[in-house]
Amino acid sequence: MTKILVVDDVEDNIVLLTFDLEDDGFDVEPARSGQECLDKVAAEKPDMILLDIRMPGLSGLETLEILKSDEATRMIPVIMVSATTGDQSIIRALDLGAHDFVSKPIEYPVLAARMRSALRLIQAKRDLEKANKELERLATRDPLTGINNRRSFFKLAEAELTKTIRHGRDIALLMLDADHFKMINDTYGHAAGDEALLTITEICQNACRESDILARLGGEEFAICCPDTNLEGAYAVAERIRQQCENTVIEHNSASFGITLSIGITTFVPSQDKSITEMLQRADNLLYQAKEMGRNRSIAC
Numbered sequence: 324m325t326k327i328l329v330v331d332d333v334e335d336n337i338v339l340l341t342f343d344l345e346d347d348g349f350d351v352e353p354a355r356s357g358q359e360c361l362d363k364v365a366a367e368k369p370d371m372i373l374l375d376i377r378m379p380g381l382s383g384l385e386t387l388e389i390l391k392s393d394e395a396t397r398m399i400p401v402i403m404v405s406a407t408t409g410d411q412s413i414i415r416a417l418d419l420g421a422h423d424f425v426s427k428p429i430e431y432p433v434l435a436a437r438m439r440s441a442l443r444l445i446q447a448k449r450d451l452e453k454a455n456k457e458l459e460r461l462a463t464r465d466p467l468t469g470i471n472n473r474r475s476f477f478k479l480a481e482a483e484l485t486k487t488i489r490h491g492r493d494i495a496l497l498m499l500d501a502d503h504f505k506m507i508n509d510t511y512g513h514a515a516g517d518e519a520l521l522t523i524t525e526i527c528q529n530a531c532r533e534s535d536i537l538a539r540l541g542g543e544e545f546a547i548c549c550p551d552t553n554l555e556g557a558y559a560v561a562e563r564i565r566q567q568c569e570n571t572v573i574e575h576n577s578a579s580f581g582i583t584l585s586i587g588i589t590t591f592v593p594s595q596d597k598s599i600t601e602m603l604q605r606a607d608n609l610l611y612q613a614k615e616m617g618r619n620r621s622i623a624c
């Protein structure tokens with residue numbers, strides 16, 4: 324039910340408005356002052372506020388200003404109720420962010436139409452925000468595993484590297500690649516291969532700190548950027564992941580199979596590294612060495 328907060332210092336006005344609003348199916352909450360309005364909004368956000376301009380104590384305009392300056396309440400649509408049509412404070416209220424206004428005596432059908440328009444606008448804004456969030460998710464997440472994609476990894480890891488250099492701290496990079504992944508796909512099918520990628524993701528997530536940046540760079544290749552971590556610490560993370568993978572049996576349909584990882588690990592070398600790209604290249608070379616040496620191993624340098 325749409326919740327409307329009616330703010331007016333005159334009890335009769337509240338009663339009259341409540342009668343019409345409830346008749347229209349709205350859930351009405353009264354507030355007899357600006358302060359009571361702010362208190363009620365803080366306790367539970369209404370879908371809309373009908374705010375009388377002239378009130379003793381905190382005026383309607385002052386109340387509106389507070390509501391619009393707070394990130395948490397800024398989006399609640401406010402319709403101002405003014406004493407007369409020529410009320411100059413209406414201009415100020417609209418400039419402050421009020422959605423609309425009505426003049427007393429209130430013609431309820433006009434108010435109801437303005438409320439519908441405000442609610443439509445707020446719904447459109449919410450839909451747009453939701454769509455933008457979804458776009459952001461699609462642009463930064465790997466569709467299969469839900470972790471960062473390559474693009475997002477570079478963006479986040481570069482930002483972390485900049486911070487690390489500024490504060491003279493450690494940062495490590497792990498590059499992980501599933502061994503003989505083509506064979507898993509060829510033997511058990513592509514869906515089983517996908518299942519294996521999800522298992523690797525879960526193992527990495529469990530082994531990582533909240534501050535680590537985990538990504539699927541593409542295919543069967545993953546990367547982890549570990550801020551505040553030296554080579555020894557990063558090697559320990561890599562081995563934890565590698566051993567956990569080695570000891571995990573993946574079940575898919577009636578098949579069960581194992582998966583191993585080769586991992587290259589490196590830390591920031593100030594004389595060589597200008598960006599994450601150089602570090603990733605070094606980790607990739609170490610990963611290649613791990614493959615050459617027989618796979619299912621971690622090499623740190």
Ligand SMILES: Nc1nc2c(ncn2[C@@H]2O[C@H](COP(=O)(O)OP(=O)(O)OP(=O)(O)O)[C@@H](O)[C@H]2O)c(=O)[nH]1
Nearest residue numbers: 500501502503504505506508513514516517542543
């Ligand atoms: N199931 C599945 N397979 C994928 C996906 N992306 C890439 N692949 C497969 O991953 C395989 C990678 O094979 P290769 O690059 O030859 O590497 P590999 O077989 O793991 O061999 P090594 O890395 O040398 O141990 C290919 O068969 C790709 O088709 C995916 O999203 N899902």
